[in-house]
Amino acid sequence: MAVEDPHILSAFDRDLEALQAHLMRMGGLVEAALMSAVQALEAHDIAAxxxxVAGDVAVDQLEEMIQTEAATLIARRAPTATDLRLVLATMRAATSLERVGDHAKNVAKRTRIIDRSAPVEAHAGSIRRMAMMAAKMLDDAQLALVRKDAKLAMDVRSRDVDLDQMYNTLFRSLFTYMMESAANIGPSMHLHFIAKNVERAGDHATSIAEQAYYLATGTMPAEPRQKVDAASMPA
Structure with a gap:
């Protein structure tokens, strides 16, 4: 029976640890970007x-680094079973995080053009609370991935319904503002776009949680993901 060279195993473990370290760093950047974007909206801080927007370059670079290093790891080490699932889950999680970074950038770009108005003053705090929930989901999803924690992964997945409900409540409130005055239509549409991007960040956190569940169990969750988004629009 062939025995694995312990030096090769050690090098492989180091490569895996480096890959996960890159992912955690990337996660920290996108969580911070999301919160900074909605805080900039609330404070109408164009500089922030x-x-x-400028910081998204670093997120993109990390995503490219993870994909490249993961592909190299697969080619050089030929991992199998759980190790292969970990590499693939990390690659998919990096893709999800890169998209969250794009959503944060979208929020920031819209913040630069939206004017202070009644809809903004009334709803910026709600959007910040949505972002806080999405950021926590992202943090816990990454933790579930690192720990191979199926229970935490499913907990994150269940929270997506709560985030959807917050989004739908916000949408209904914005619709009321648009009905009250034509002057509210423009700002309300901007806010809807922003809220949708935050809600999509939660969807990507859920995708990472599903990868964590797959890593822990070898299967994807049996039940379809629940969605209560009754006011969908492209974002």
Missing amino acids: ADLV
Whole structure:
């Protein structure tokens, strides 16, 4: 029976750890970007919004690094079973995080053009609370991935319904503002776009949680993902 060279195993473990370290760093960047973007909206801080837009380059670079290193790891080490699932889950999680970074950038870009108005003053706090929930989901999803924690992964997945409900409540409120005055239509549409991007960040956190569940169990969750988004629009 062939025995694995312990030096090769050690090098492989180091490569895996480096890959996960890159992912955690990337996760920290996108969580911070999302919160900074909605805080810029609430404070109408254009300079802060500009920093979020500029910072997306670092997120993209990390995503490219993870994909490249993961592909190299597969080619050189030929991992199998759980190790292969970990590499693939990390690659997919990096893709999800990159998209969250794009959503944060979208929020920041819209913040730069939206004017202070009644809809903004009334709803910026609600959008911030949505972002806080999405950021926590992202953090826990990554933790579930690192720990191979199926229970935490399913908990994150269940929270997506709560985030959807927050989004739908916000949409209905914005619709009321649009009905009250034509002057509210433009700002309300901007806010809807922003809220949709935050809601999509939660969807990507859920995708990472599903990868964590797959890593822990070898299967995807049996039940379809629940969605209560009754006001969908492209974002």
